[in-house]
Amino acid sequence: MAGDVLEATWTAARRATGRGMAHRNVGDRVFRLVTATFALSLLAVVASIVVVLCYESSDAVRTFGWGFLTTSAWDPVQREFGALPFIYGTLVSSLLALAQAVPLSIGTALFLSELAPSTVRAPVSFLIELLATIPSVVYGLWGIFVLVPWMRSYLGPALQGTLGWLPFFSGPNYGVGMLTSSMILAVMIVPYVTSVATEVFQAVPSQQREAALALGATRWEMIRTAVLPYGRTGVVGAIMLGLGRAIGETMAVTMVIGNRADIGVSFFSPASTMASVIANEFSEATYDLYVQVLVEIGLVLFVVTVVVNVLARLLVWRVAAPAAGAR
Numbered sequence: 001m002a003g004d005v006l007e008a009t010w011t012a013a014r015r016a017t018g019r020g021m022a023h024r025n026v027g028d029r030v031f032r033l034v035t036a037t038f039a040l041s042l043l044a045v046v047a048s049i050v051v052v053l054c055y056e057s058s059d060a061v062r063t064f065g066w067g068f069l070t071t072s073a074w075d076p077v078q079r080e081f082g083a084l085p086f087i088y089g090t091l092v093s094s095l096l097a098l099a100q101a102v103p104l105s106i107g108t109a110l111f112l113s114e115l116a117p118s119t120v121r122a123p124v125s126f127l128i129e130l131l132a133t134i135p136s137v138v139y140g141l142w143g144i145f146v147l148v149p150w151m152r153s154y155l156g157p158a159l160q161g162t163l164g165w166l167p168f169f170s171g172p173n174y175g176v177g178m179l180t181s182s183m184i185l186a187v188m189i190v191p192y193v194t195s196v197a198t199e200v201f202q203a204v205p206s207q208q209r210e211a212a213l214a215l216g217a218t219r220w221e222m223i224r225t226a227v228l229p230y231g232r233t234g235v236v237g238a239i240m241l242g243l244g245r246a247i248g249e250t251m252a253v254t255m256v257i258g259n260r261a262d263i264g265v266s267f268f269s270p271a272s273t274m275a276s277v278i279a280n281e282f283s284e285a286t287y288d289l290y291v292q293v294l295v296e297i298g299l300v301l302f303v304v305t306v307v308v309n310v311l312a313r314l315l316v317w318r319v320a321a322p323a324a325g326a327r
Contacts, residue, residue, distance in 0.1 A: 049302065057296035060289060068296065074261035076285075081293045083300065085261045089178070089271040090301070093253065094246035096182030096267070101190050102239055108190075109197035114223055125198070132191040140255030143184045148175040148256060151183075156268060171266035174258065179267040181257035185249055189242035196241055200234030201227055240312035248305050250275040274301040 060068070064081060071082025108128065112121055152175030163169040204227050212222040228235075258270020259280055272280075274297050285291040 053295060053299040053302060057292050057299050060292035060296045063289065064293075068293075069300070072263060076281075076290050079289060081290075083274070083297055085263050086272055086274045086277050086297060087300070088263050089257070090247055090273040090275070090304075093178055093182045093185060093257065093271070093273060094243055096179065097185035097189060097246045098239060098243055100183065100186035101193060101242060104186075105190050105193035105238075105242070106197055106235065108194045109201055110223060110227075112194075112198050113201035114219070114227065128191050128194050130191075131187070132195075136188070136249065136251040137255075139184055139188055140252040143180065143252060143256040147180050147183055151175045151177075151180050167265045168267050171264070171268055173268045174270065176256050176258040176270055177266075177268045178257065178264070178271045181253045181271075181273075182267075184252045184256055185246045188249060188252065189245050192245050193238045193242040196238035197231075197235050200231040200238065203234070204230045237312045237314070240308055244305050244308040244312060247308065248275060248301065250279050254279050274298075 060081070064071070068081065068083055069087065070084055071080075072084045073080040073082045074085060075081075108124075112125060116124065152173060156173035156175070156179075159169045160173065208226040208230060209222055212226040217225060253273055254276040257272060257276060259272050259276055260270040261272050261277070262269070264271060278294050278298055278301075282291070282294050285294060
């Protein structure tokens with residue numbers, strides 16, 4: 001009798017446990033389905049952007065072909081379109097911005113990760129991250145009222161007086177132009193490059209620092225021989241992330257670059273970028289082909305930005321993976 005009661009109790013317990021497990025499994029499946037739907041919805045958004053850009057620019061692609069990327073003519077009245085001036089303006093302004101931002105960003109990252117005391121590191125990091133939250137149009141207003149007059153009255157004449165024999169610093173200086181827009185971009189990408197580079201330097205195993213110092217290296221020699229070589233790939237990734245940010249910037253650049261569809265050697269000359277021409281002319285496009293040409297420029301900008309950011313992420317992961325394994 002006692003054995004029958006024990007067996008019945010055990011059977012009831014197993015059934016209750018089975019019902020509880022089934023209930024938990026249903027909850028897990030629902031949670032997995034919901035989160036997978038969220039993730040796939042983001043992929044669907046990216047796919048829809050690509051589909052819309054390709055569809056809305058299909059006539060322009062068929063009309064101009066690959067010559068659209070290598071032609072300089074931009075005359076909406078005559079229906080002549082070429083994206084080369086805007087591609088040139090985008091690349092040159094972004095590279096100039098990197099040339100100004102990278103030394104400042106890497107130096108700041110080394111200070112925060114290797115030299116700064118804890119009481120200084122936190123507020124400085126916060127202020128740098130705060131730069132990334134400032135709206136683009138605010139940077140543009142600052143550029144109009146500060147950088148443009150400064151470039152026209154002080155920096156431009158100084159550069160022409162010392163480096164005017166170079167074609168890059170010759171010609172009239174209007175204040176607005178390629179160099180001014182690159183300076184705004186440099187300020188805007190500093191927080192991105194600095195943040196990623198700081199994380200890369202902090203991922204360097206402490207054993208490498210200790211080994212270099214134990215061998216008699218100074219602080220600078222330790223950074224040069226142990227920290228910088230280990231984080232080189234990650235720093236390149238941080239720079240490329242900054243490049244992707246600079247390539248896609250619109251409003252601040254539009255307000256100070258001059259917006260002229262021309263390829264000029266001088267950094268003082270007005271120019272235009274792929275993002276700025278879309279912002280300036282999309283509302284003025286009066287016929288379908290004009291609109292599709294602007295959409296095609298957006299498609300080119302999208303492809304360039306995606307490629308740059310993918311390469312940057314791959315480089316950062318290449319550094320982060322060994323560091324995670326070491327920890």
